[in-house]
Amino acid sequence: MTKPPPSAFDALMCGARAAAAKKRRLSPPSPSLKNKKTKSPQPEKQVPSPTLIPWNAASASTELITELKKRAPLMKKNPSEFDPRSVVCWEEGQPIPFLLLSLAFDMIAREAGRIATTDIACNLLRTVIHATPSDLLLVVYLLAKRIAPPHHGLELGIGPNIISQAVSDAYGRDPKLVTKEYEEKGDLGLVAQASRLSQSMMRKPEPLTIRKVFNTFHLIAREEGKDSLQKKKKHIKSLLLAATDCEPLYLIRLLQKKLRIGCAEQTLLAALGQAAVYAEKHSKPPPGIQSPLEEAAKIVKQVYSVLPDYDKIVSQLLTDGGVWGLPMKCKFTLGVPVGPMLSKAITSVSEILNRFQDVEFTCEYKYDGVRAQIHYMDNGSVEIYSRRAERNTGMFPDVVAAVSRLKKTNVSSFVLDxxxxxxxxxxQKILPFQVLSTRPRKNVTLSDIKVDVCIFGFDLLYLNGQALLQETLKVRRENLYASFEEECGLLQFATSMSSNDIGDVQNFLEEAVNARS
Structure with a gap:
């Protein structure tokens, strides 16, 4: 497995620690918005300094659990009335307890509405920014059920059997009983939680931290070679032994990437933008912003759509410019795949005309293959990503060779959809998708290839150092046609037609259907 490039985590931690130290030396409290409709932040109310619990003492574990469970429900408040200092019961700058995240997950799972879910996530992120900003990136990744950007290819690589064995080993349970309970409950996290609650502890473990969980997940993902599954199981067991209360439930669900709390990524992005406004120290909203909270949520969503990399986004949020500087600092980047624009099914051709009356629109053939986003770098290297941003370069060496040869000489870099x-x-015939699926998936050489592929290009997102996402499809398509030489069976442009006549559209649809037979 190709190791991912260095994360921004180390640099972020250094900067955040320095910021936290500086903050503790200053007397004024952090600014905050009092009302979602206000145009600029207002100072927070002064709150009494809480009694802080010693961090590294295992004997403090019970006290920390009790205190956090008492304070965590405060995160359900309307963000305009919430003060992050009311939740913090550990020394600022110390690692965030994993229990805080688990309790937040629990509260979100009990909420049915998107607004309430966003409020809890926002208040959680504000608490992290206030207490330990260096942990913000880790919390965001865990909320997103990830440990790295998708294009880094860093996955845990574990299945339910290994996790089930780790639960059995950690809590001294009969593996057959664990499997039976899993089949009955349908949720291995619930099995782990029940197993933990029924187990008596000889000594209290030190509180589990978000940093410990995240770093252990990275260790699990990087285990390779002989006995790697046993090593992964050992890492999982170590986390389960330290977990208390509802932590085992969410540890297992995170390992399975199935949180089951109803917090979609768009909700996370909105909460991150709003939290940045409430905690804004690095900039103020630009003049003319009527609703800073709504605008910040919109900015974060838009930026993530062109640069889906939390390392870069979170790092920028904690530096000068903050959320308002995101569009200038976090732009479409060659080598970072963007999410695909997806189609929406309709029932008839007439429905198209009802939606787009008196407007010319374009139609394209729908090809039965795999979506690919091809990034050609200035240095001549090529990366191929799937619709889920997974790196597929090793599966298509013939595609790498084809785009390198068929691009025109004036093209130095591009992103081809x-x-x-x-x-x-x-x-000269397209074959069914089932034929394509027989190709090997990793470390393919040209001599291994038994099934040829044709590249059907339909959009150009980036060309010669310039992102084209803000251009119209017509302009992007013109750039596409001008940037490549077609070669039958190797690289062709998707068959398309532009019209506002229903007869033309119906005929084109029939041609597309017949072309597949």
């Missing part, structure tokens, strides 16, 4: 389709070049 396309479909890779199995193709019989002798018969």
């Amino acid at each position: 396309c479909e890779l389709v199995a193709y019989d070049r002798s018969k």
Whole structure:
């Protein structure tokens, strides 16, 4: 497995620690918004300094659990009435307890509305920013059920069997009983939580931290070679032994990437933007912003759509410019795949005309292959990403060679959105997707290839150092046609037609259907 590039985590921690130290030396409290409709932040109310619990003492574990469970419900408040200092019961700058995140998950799971869910997530993130900003990136990744950007290819690589064995080993349970309970409950996290609650502890473990959980997840993902599964199981067991209260439930669900709390990524992005406004220290809203909270949520969502990399976004949020500087600092970046623009099914051709009356629109063939986003760098290297931003370069060495040869000489870099389709070049015929799925998936060499593919290009997102996302499809398509040489069976442009006549559209649809037979 190719190791991912260095994360921004180390640099972020250094900067955040320095910021936290500086903050503790200053007397004025952090500014905050009092009302969602206010145009600029207002100072927070003074709150009494809480009694802080010693961090590294295992004997303090019970006290920390009790105190956190008492304070965590405060995160359900309307953000305009919430003060993050009311939740913090540990020394600022110390690692955030994993229990805080678990309790937040629990509260979100009990909420049915999107607004209430966003409020809890926002207040959680504000608490982290206030107490230990260096942990913000880790909390965001865990809320997103990830440990790295998708294009880094860093995955835990574990299945339910290994997790089930770790639960059995950690809590001294019969593996068969654990499996039976899992089948009955349908949730291995609930099995782990029940197993933990029924187990008596000889000594109280030190509180589990978000940093410990996140770093252990990285260790699990990086285990390779002989006995790697046993090593992964050992790491999981160590976390379960330290987990208390509802922590085992969410540890297991995070390992399975199934939180089951109803917090979608769009909710997380909105909460992150709002939290940045409430905790804003690095900049003020630009003039003319009527609703800073709504605008900040919109900015974070838009930025993430063109740069889906939390390392870069969170790092920028904690530096000068803050959320308002995101669009200038976090732009479309070559080598970081953007999310695909997806189609929406309709029932008839007439529905198109009802939606787009008196407007010319374009139609394209839908090809039965795999979506690919091809990034060609200035240095001549190529990366291919799937629709889920997974790195597929090793699966398509023939595609790498084709785009490198068929790009025009004036093209130095590009991002091509396309479909890779199995193709019989002798018969000049598209083959079914099932044929394409027989190709090997990793470390493929040109001599290994038994199934040829044709690249059907339909959009160009980046060209010669310039992002084209803000250009119209018409302009992007013109750039596409001008940037590549077509070669039958190797690289072709998607068949398309532009019209506002229903007869033309109906005929084109029939042609597309017949072309597949």
